[in-house]
Amino acid sequence: MPIYAYACAACGLQKDVMQKMSDAPLTVCPECGAESFSKQLTAAGFQLKGNGYYVTDFKGGNKLAPKVESAGSAPVVASPKV
Numbered sequence: 001m002p003i004y005a006y007a008c009a010a011c012g013l014q015k016d017v018m019q020k021m022s023d024a025p026l027t028v029c030p031e032c033g034a035e036s037f038s039k040q041l042t043a044a045g046f047q048l049k050g051n052g053y054y055v056t057d058f059k060g061g062n063k064l065a066p067k068v069e070s071a072g073s074a075p076v077v078a079s080p081k082v
């Protein structure tokens with residue numbers, strides 16, 4: 001489980017919080033209760049990879065781009081010599 005460095009802009013508290021990557025980031029400072037608690041991107045040796053990269057509906061019937069499928073399927077020219 002990755003450890004995130006959090007800091008509070010209100011009281012200056014710095015705290016490392018162990019969270020699952022799927023957990024929502026904390027916003028409320030456990031020390032002063034202000035919503036100034038935010039994740040710092042200074043944790044050494046740990047980088048989020050591909051955060052925000054989502055493959056959405058690529059296979060699942062993307063009706064907004066109906067032509068992609070047919071255009072992508074290679075027009076196979078029958079070539080008996082192969």
Ligand SMILES: [Zn+2]
Pocket residue numbers: 008009010011012013029030031032033034
């Ligand atoms: Zn605070």
